[in-house]
Amino acid sequence: MFQCFGHVLYILCQVITSLGECMPGIPEVLYKLTEHPCPLCRVRCHYEMSSLSASFVQIAFSDIQFHESCGGGSFGSVYRARWISQDKEVAVKKLLKIETEAEILSVLSHKNIIQFYGAILEAPNYGIVTEYAAGGSLYDYLSSDESEEMDMTQIMTWAADIAKGMHYLHSEAPVRVIHRDLKSRNVVLTADKVLKICDFGASRFHSHTTHMSLVGTFPWMAPEVIQSLPVSETCDTYSYGVVLWEMLTREIPFKGLEGLQVAWLVVEKHERLTIPSSCPASFAELMRKCWATDPKERPMFKQILMTLETMCNDSQLPGQCNSFLHNKAEWRGEIEATLERLKRLERDLSTKEQELKEREQRLETWERRLMERSAPPVSRQVQPMPT
Numbered sequence: 105m106f107q108c109f110g111h112v113l114y115i116l117c118q119v120i121t122s123l124g125e126c127m128p129g130i131p132e133v134l135y136k137l138t139e140h141p142c143p144l145c146r147v148r149c150h151y152e153m154s155s156l157s158a159s160f161v162q163i164a165f166s167d168i169q170f171h172e173s174c175g176g177g178s179f180g181s182v183y184r185a186r187w188i189s190q191d192k193e194v195a196v197k198k199l200l201k202i203e204t205e206a207e208i209l210s211v212l213s214h215k216n217i218i219q220f221y222g223a224i225l226e227a228p229n230y231g232i233v234t235e236y237a238a239g240g241s242l243y244d245y246l247s248s249d250e251s252e253e254m255d256m257t258q259i260m261t262w263a264a265d266i267a268k269g270m271h272y273l274h275s276e277a278p279v280r281v282i283h284r285d286l287k288s289r290n291v292v293l294t295a296d297k298v299l300k301i302c303d304f305g306a307s308r309f310h311s312h313t314t315h316m317s318l319v320g321t322f323p324w325m326a327p328e329v330i331q332s333l334p335v336s337e338t339c340d341t342y343s344y345g346v347v348l349w350e351m352l353t354r355e356i357p358f359k360g361l362e363g364l365q366v367a368w369l370v371v372e373k374h375e376r377l378t379i380p381s382s383c384p385a386s387f388a389e390l391m392r393k394c395w396a397t398d399p400k401e402r403p404m405f406k407q408i409l410m411t412l413e414t415m416c417n418d419s420q421l422p423g424q425c426n427s428f429l430h431n432k433a434e435w436r437g438e439i440e441a442t443l444e445r446l447k448r449l450e451r452d453l454s455t456k457e458q459e460l461k462e463r464e465q466r467l468e469t470w471e472r473r474l475m476e477r478s479a480p481p482v483s484r485q486v487q488p489m490p491t
Contacts, residue, residue, distance in 0.1 A: 160210040161222030163187065165229040168196060175241060175289070184236055187221065194221060195237070197303075199230040205304045206232055211278045216269030218292065218302035237300060239293025242347070246288060246354050256425035259351050264412050265299035266291060266347060271405035273301075274337040282335065286343035287324040288350050322366040323357035323377075328399060330367045338402040345394025349377050352387060354432070355439055358446075365450050373449070378442040380435035384424040386415050 169186040174195065185196045195218075199205075202223055209220035209232065224231040242262075245251055266286075273281040283290075283304065290303040326342035328335050346357055357377055358366045369375040376395045379388045390411055396402045403411070415421055428435070 160206055160220065162225050163222040163233050165224050165226045165231075168194075168224065168231075168233070170196065185233075187233065192221075193236045195234050196224070197232045197234070197305075199232065200228075202230050202232075203305075208279075208281055208304045209234070212273070212281070214269055214272040214277075215298065216265050216300055217272065218300045234302065235300075237292035237302070238295040239297060241289050242291040242293065242299065243288035243350075245293060246350055251354050254351070254354075254429060256422045256429070259425070259429075260412060260416055262299050262351060263348055264409065266301065266344060267405050267408045267412065269299075269301040270340055270344060271409060274340070274405055280337075282337055283340050283343075284329060284335070285321070285324075286340050286347065287321055288347050289321075291347065322363040322370075325367075325370075326399065327371045327397060330371055336399055337404065338399045341394050341402040341405070341408070342399075344405075344408070345391045346377065348387070348394070349379070349391055352383065352429070353380070353436075353439065355436075358443070360443055361446060361450070365446075369446055369450070375446060378439045380428075380438045382428055382431070382435050384421055384428060386411075386418065386421060387425070390415075 167188050169188055171184040171186070173181055174184045175182045182195055182197045185194050186192070187194045197205075202225060206220075206223045209218075212220065218237070219235040221233040221235070223233065239245065270283070270286070273283060281304070283301065285303065285305070286301070290301065291299050292302050293299060322330065324343045324346045326335070326339040329339050349355075350357065358369075361369070374397060376392075379391060390403075390408070393401070393403055394408075
């Protein structure tokens with residue numbers, strides 16, 4: 105009946121998939137089963153990720169009662185809603201079509217990753233249904249007055265929350281995932297202030313491709329992502345360093361600069377966010393390592409977690425960090441001064457580009473006149489080339 109044991113596993117996977125919603129740990133079991141080599145023909149029977157679409161719950165559009173918009177994710181708007189049949193408050197991301205995000209979320213299970221409930225597959229009302237994080241995004245929290253009360257304990261807890269979620273994606277999930285759009289808007293707070301990583305619209309399975317298209321938001325993007333070069337997991341490390349900077353400074357990265365200006369400054373001028381001189385050395389060193397130009401020099405999240413643990417055991421760090429956080433007026437000027445310098449640099453570049461463009465136009469005019477005058481074979485004195 106079956107050609108090989110691999111085919112038996114395929115059928116078994118189909119059964120397990122149908123039970124995936126009610127059996128914890130099923131994604132991990134499924135992944136291990138599908139990697140099992142057939143003992144008869146020695147052919148590895150791979151269960152393609154596209155087949156996992158059957159593993160998530162399909163939710164009827166009519167079963168969702170929409171409320172207010174609570175932000176925009178990559179490629180879609182997000183709404184607070186009620187899953188009527190389950191009497192559950194949820195978040196729904198409306199999409200033009202379902203691509204890889206549902207597949208990715210369906211195999212993930214971690215306390216610092218947004219919980220996936222299912223997908224709406226009724227055209228044109230496509231959507232992804234996840235848990236609702238009542239605390240909103242980390243970006244919004246850092247812009248609020250409440251964030252002024254943050255201390256080192258809060259920052260270390262949240263830095264670890266994000267690092268644990270990212271370490272899971274890179275090293276512990278059934279299929280390794282590169283998020284590639286990690287930023288404070290894509291980290292949300294639950295009611296009890298636990299951070300969860302969300303919005304996997306720009307994510308990719310690591311095994312599918314290491315060449316990324318231009319996605320994400322420039323201030324958080326690693327140089328190789330901006331340039332659409334092949335990437336590794338450490339492109340997320342770069343973004344993590346920016347989020348850590350946001351938590352420490354409660355400032356907007358490269359505020360006042362346009363996206364393409366930031367891209368040029370990061371890639372061509374090797375500029376990075378300003379780390380105030382009074383920032384505790386251990387935090388400064390960690391951020392600089394995250395922002396290394398060479399991706400291979402950036403730490404993996406396992407190393408980052410170890411670094412955070414070492415920092416937690418430093419008895420002097422809490423005093424240094426809290427002093428830094430509560431004396432923002434003293435060092436904010438350093439960030440503003442850098443922004444002004446970068447704006448001048450960009451303005452100077454624009455001026456030089458305009459000068460070069462005008463020079464090129466003069467050269468074209470001179471060349472055209474030269475060609476016109478040299479048409480008859482008559483010796484003429486050529487006018488000097490304009491400068």
